[in-house]
Amino acid sequence: QQQVKQSPQSLIVQKGGIPIINCAYENTAFDYFPWYQQFPGKGPALLIAIRPDVSEKKEGRFTISFNKSAKQFSLHIMDSQPGDSATYFCAASIGGNQFYFGTGTSLTVIP
């Protein structure tokens, strides 16, 4: 049973576009929601994270939107660049212990 559901599975956007990746969860005990970026041959790298008491967080061109009542959160990448082409994973955890990951979104940014 997938604790965190992620969509879409793949995404293609033009350079400068704003790809949006969505995640949904059921367990209301989750209190930490990170996003990871993974390039081929590398492990995932922490991109940005949010806690449920905040509705939005921005770090550079990356923004997390969090909707606690809908149990959904999403990643927006502003002014996307070809170098952003990677696989993105959302995750959720309780107290920073065991993390539950989404199944990943493969993003391709076309020059």
Add this chain to the structure above:
Amino acid sequence: KAGVTQTPRYLIKTRGQQVTLSCSPISGHRSVSWYQQTPGQGLQFLFEYFSETQRNKGNFPGRFSGRQFSNSRSEMNVSTLELGDSALYLCASSLSPPNTGYTFGSGTRLTVV
């Protein structure tokens, strides 16, 4: 500052064999977690060690085991390998729980034939 080091990077084993994977965390990091990554399932939590003690364990069979040494290095072992164990095994380290600052290694690609 060296990152998380996993060895070996690639491994091919035969069904029924056993395998040991190694992880050296970032210096000073005392928490080590292991994940299995497959195309269909994404990343799935195996277990976490802190100060040589297993703190958390995921839903994997007993064939998957691990340990942590006093220098925080960790190993995971898979016995009686099955074809379905073919995956990328990732190790992540952090200073200490809560693990909000995971740093992942590049993983060990295990292929079972």
